[in-house]
Amino acid sequence: MTFQALALIDPLLRTLNTLGYKQPTPVQKQAIPAVLAGRDVMAAAQTGTGKTAGFALPILQRLTMDGVTAPQCTRALVLVPTRELAEQVYESFRSYGGNLPLRSAVAYGGIDIAPQIAKLRKGLDVLVATPGRLIDLYDQGAINFELLQTLVLDEADRMLDLGFERDLDILLAALPKQRQTLLFSATFSDQIRKLAGGMLKDPVSIQVAAANTATKTVKQWLITTDKRRKPELFLHLLNKLGWAQALVFVKTRKGVDALVKTLHEHGVTADAIHGDKTQPARLRALERFKRKEVRLLVATDVAARGLDIEALPQVVNFDLPTVAEDYIHRIGRTGRAGMEGEAISLVCADEVDVLKAIETLTRQPIPRYVEPGFEADHRVPETSSGTSAAPARKGPAPNAAKRPSGAAPVAKAPAADKAAARPAGGSESLGVWTPPEKVAKPANRERERAPAAKPRGRGLGGATGGTPKGAIVVTGGRGAKSQARSDGRAAAKPGARKSKPGAR
Known part of the structure; x- marks a missing residue:
């Protein structure tokens, strides 16, 4: 099977051809048609098998076909637990969508919030974010979810391990009820399956190998x-x-x-x-x-x-x-x-x-x-x-x-x-692989989540490294109202806090 057989549009096919990818992996063969059809998906596949492309390619196609976004809105949201993974997923969207008129960005803590607010003001098609940073943006009225079409939870089990359960509850309550929801991971714990049962509607279940198994290679x-x-x-x-x-x-x-x-x-x-x-x-x-x-x-x-x-x-x-x-x-x-x-x-x-x-x-x-x-x-x-x-x-x-x-x-x-071909995997492979021209890509850089006993979402501060072109970055810790709400003391309203850009 080829990517063309999956009914991907010409700009995406040209990009994949330029990258040297010819055939989809098993998880992509099942996930891409389901996502294009608007179905909720719960997909489990081993690491290095191309899960990111399984949701990124069809999301980019649907966004391209459905029109444009609006200021301060985002149409597709990808939640990830760590900065490394956020950078990797963001780079995948940038790479796969190189021939598409779409705007994407990544948001996480550790850098000044002012450039992030300015970027969101124009509206985004795709936002890749960590939960704590996204709540901070929402509390400051920098983003709304009125036009949100698709939510992706990537490595949701790790989010729960790092203490994001309350953050996920807050975000799910703020998102539109009518949306497409996708869960992708190499492992699914019983806790994640319970979470999925409450947020996915008649999902397509994809499992290309025995659950929670390591690759045979x-x-x-x-x-x-x-x-x-x-x-x-x-x-x-x-x-x-x-x-x-x-x-x-x-x-x-x-x-x-x-x-x-x-x-x-x-x-x-x-x-x-x-x-x-x-x-x-x-x-x-x-x-x-x-x-x-x-x-x-x-x-x-x-x-x-x-x-x-x-x-x-x-x-x-x-x-x-x-x-x-x-x-x-x-x-x-x-x-x-x-x-x-x-x-x-x-x-x-x-x-x-x-x-x-x-x-x-x-x-x-x-x-x-x-x-x-x-x-x-x-x-x-x-x-x-x-x-x-x-x-x-x-x-x-x-x-x-x-x-x-x-x-x-x-x-x-x-x-x-x-020797001339290998199966797909990770953020660099989509199918049978032919060596493309070597292009340097930004390194991944995410900080560990603080222990659950500490206030969640606290920024790391300090010196910062370079970020990819178009990246959204934020700084500072969780706002007082956000933290109070996380502790169950308040129910914040979007836009209620009028802090000045860069003040935190």
Whole structure:
């Protein structure tokens, strides 16, 4: 099947042809016709399979066919949990809509609000935003939803994990009841399914793979050890297996900084990304890693979604995530667009519960290994995940014997008969892929959501990095009225607050 067979208009087809994409992925084959028909959609597909294009292409077509927007209005709204994902989705809309007369923008905290208000004053066709920032705009009367046609919740499960549930309730109450609603994610928790039941009308359900499963192109394995031995074991594996480049996930911001310090002390180049880093620092870290100027990028779960790094060979879970679903998103940073990748986890005894949750969620055991010299004094119990757990195997670690000392693994391309084409995925792929001319794209940059115990939507302030042309950016924290309403103390009315642009 081709994109032309999906009844996309000529400007979109020309753009896809220019980008080198010929065939839609399974999720796109099902989602595009449903969205074009105006149906509500609930779609689950693995990371890297082109979910963004599944809703962006038909939304752009419908907006083009339906006329123009009005001042201070937006016709399509995409809500995302993090800045990285907001930038990625926004860039997708800009790329796919390059031949269309539509205006799009992205809104999130951390930068002066005045340019954002000025942009919204003209009206937008597509706005990609984080929930807290959008509420702030609505409270200031900078935006209304009278002409809203389509609402997209992208990675809605992560929004709930980050404490956006009350924000979503506020926004859903402000949006028109008659609208198209689309939910797209790699994972859908029971809580999200309950939410969907109250906001979607007779939805088309799309699931192109078993729910909450990792892509088969990612080889998964784990090594059991003691918590205190993890840094030493990580350095040992880094040298033994010759990892040329890896994205390393650590549970806490403090843990990220500690591991980076240890790596530097041993002469290993590494950068960090987490919520306490300034925006310019995070941008520099990501760009240095993409240019392969550093060997390792160490991050919290802020990098689990929205980072699209081409041909990333390894993801290492130095710590397992707190939420089992985040494991799927973490390892989805590798094995993208049909290429092969590897996900390695270092697991200690106090992580057995989350390991069990991960294996239950994915319905498969993760093969265990024991590296000689790093055996755990505190044994990691066998998990009962509904499938037979693989017994621990004493080294060597997978692939170690196949690589010369110091050799660097690389992401393997598909078989020879598929060398000229690969399946679609992420923000860069829409179907069978032919290498287009290399074009630099802005880095993703979203801050972690503050813990739920703190006032939600608080801006980060500080220095800021560059933003894409046409981007909407906002600054400051949640307004007093917005925060009061979030706490259940007031019911704000749009436009009631008359703060001056840039005052916050």
